[in-house]
Amino acid sequence: MKQYKYLFLLIGLSIIGCSDLEEEPIGLLAPDGFFNNVNDIKTAANGAYGHMTHENFWGRRMSLALMLRGDMVAIGDPTTAPRRIEHDEFNVSTDNAMIDRSWLKTYQMIAAANQAIAGAEEVSVEDEIKNPVTALAYFARGFAYFHLVRQFGDIPYLDTPVTDLEAASSISKTPVEDVYENIIADFEFAKTWLPDNQAARSIPAKSAAQSYLALVYLTIGEYQKAYDEAKGVIDNEGTYNLGLEPDFQDLFDSSKIDSSSEPIFVLDFIGASNGDDGRDYQAALTGLRDDQQYGLGGGWSVGVPSLEVFNTWDERDYRKRVSLDVTGVFKITDPVTGIQTLEERPFTVFRESGAGRGVNRPHIAKYTRAIGATATGNGRGSEANYMMMRYAEVLLIAAEALNEISPGSNEAHGYINRVRARARSGNGSDFPADISGLSQDDLRTVVLEERKWELAFEFKRWYDIVRRRLGNEVFSATGLEGIKVNFDPNQDYLLPLPADELVRNPNLLPQNPGY
Structure with a gap:
């Protein structure tokens, strides 16, 4: 078989996730008469969702890049692959894998x-x-393009299967505004036709489409529409069976998350061992090297919070304890007897205790502490659910959008206070306190800070930095990671279009600025 990596040839056999195509792939997926009933539509739509849990999407490639480009996570192991370090240091090459x-x-x-x-x-x-x-397919398409447009800006937009290779090979980029218009149309179709509830949160329901519409409108600055969509979800939380999980820790416990009412749309990893389809890597990527406390064999210490994340996160916030591991368990060898024992050590001596290429900083706990059975070493192939959208985020979307159209409103304060109340309930602390009487500017700051801590390490922070153009602030000397000398706001809010794509199709030129 001849392998084609050309963008537009990837339609062939996409239902079963294969990119190795014969020389004449056109028509392989859906010959005449393939679609005879609703089950055939569902089979094709399921193919889109199957791709979401592949290594090259949320397994690690895209998700890790999003995490490293934010201001809360940096490289812990300096010997890790350069393709990862490039994202952390903002010197990404156009052929970054x-x-x-x-x-x-x-x-x-x-x-x-x-x-x-x-x-x-x-x-x-x-x-x-x-x-x-069919609405499942519309949702998946909107979901995919929403990630692409936020990362690359103008992109090729395809809304029909490719049947003419020559025409497809000369397609040009679609402007951002038009891509967003199509994304909104896809989510609107999904909102209209999806049921109020599904058998699992990995299957999008009406609430997922409406929540994503809210986030899309928030991203493009259409605050009234963002508020309207978020409020529509909030007003129907009973109908949609939504609510805040009482214990924040349970959101990251694979044995409890399936019964929670907080997730709205998740990618459900199932402990798969069949190569890179269905296998996640976050436990390995974020786990502490040589740590024995969770029976995973330790992680790789690749994506590790900066020390300032720990130092500036208020100790009274229960979410800090859930989100971070500040101790590890290591095999310690007695220098005299040679006997090994398991000993707990604080983060200040992780490296010296056996973490090797690790780093003396607290590590992310959300993807190691309670992820269930794993298929391979270091926690790879877990049973974790990755929440693409959860109810707490909808409340924060509503608060942020409402503050832009009705500055400092009590209603907006109330949505933030609901999220904060759950954080307090975790340890009986009076922190974080309810807010009231804030100005528009102060409330805008508070809601972005609340998103930072509530959604910490959930792959949201980079998108927040981009849409609010916070780079010069958060990557300065006073930022959580210190100054990022390579960060250029004229370049780095977008990723480079893949070099191979530009070689194969010059109509996609020009390259994004600065690359």
């Missing part, structure tokens, strides 16, 4: 969704029967 592979995988998602949407046109049943299933 994390970008190239996540780009291709995301377009595979889109291809599968497009096949489902096009195939639905061939199924002759009432809209009321097929549209709730």
Whole structure:
């Protein structure tokens, strides 16, 4: 078989997640007559969701890049792959493998969704029967493009299956504004046709589409619409079976998360061992090297919070204890007897205690502490659910958007206070206290800070930095990671378009500024 990495050839066999195509791939996925009933539409739509849990998307490639580009996580092991260090230091090359592979995988998602949407046109049943299933494909396509447009800006936009290779090979970029218009249309379709509830939160329901609409509008600065969509979710929390999980720790416990009402849309990893399909790597990437406390064999200490994250996070905040590990357990050898014992050591001596290439900083605990069975060493292939959207974020979206249209409103204060009340309940502390009477500027600062701590290490921070253009502030000498000398606001809010794509299709030029 000849391997094609060309973007537009990735439609072939995308349902089963294969990118090794024959010389003539056109029509392999959906020959005439493939789509006969609603189950066929669902099969194609399921292909899009299958790609989401691949290594090249949320398994580690895209997710790790998002984490490292924020201001809360830095490289812990300086010997890790240069492709990771480039994101942390803002000197990303156009052939960075994390970008190239996540780009291709995301377009595979889109291809599968497009096949489902096009195939639905061939199924002759009432809209009321097929549209709730087709809406899964619309949601997946909107979800994929929402990540791409925030990372790359102008991008190729495909909304139909590729049947003409020559035409596809000369497609040009679509402006950001038009991409967002299409994303909104996809989520609107999904909101209209998805049911109020699904059998699992890994299958998007109406609340997921509406929550993502709120986030899309927040991202593009249409605050009234962002508030309206978020308020629609809040007003229907009973209908949608939503609420804040009483114990913040349970959100990151694989044995409890499935029964929680807080997740709105998750990527559900199942402890898979079949290569990189369905296997996550966060426990390995963020776990403490040689740590024995969770029976995972220790992690790789790649993505580790900066010390200032620990120093500036108020000790009274229960979320800090849940989110960070400040001790590790190591095999310590007695220098006289040679006998090994397990001993707990504080983060100040992690490296000296056996962490080797690790670093003396607290490590992320959300993806190591209670992730269930794992398929391979270092915690890879866990049973963790990764929350793409949860109810606490909807409350914070509503607060942020409302503050922009009704400055300092009591209602906006109230949404933040609901999130803070749950944080207090974890340890009986009076912190974080309720807020009241803040000005628009102060409330804007508070809600962004609340997002930083509530959603810490959940791959949200970089997108917040970008949409609020916070780079010059958070990457300065007073930032959590200290000064990032390579950060350039004229360049680094966007990633480079993959070099291979530009070689294969010059119509995608120009490259993003600065690369």
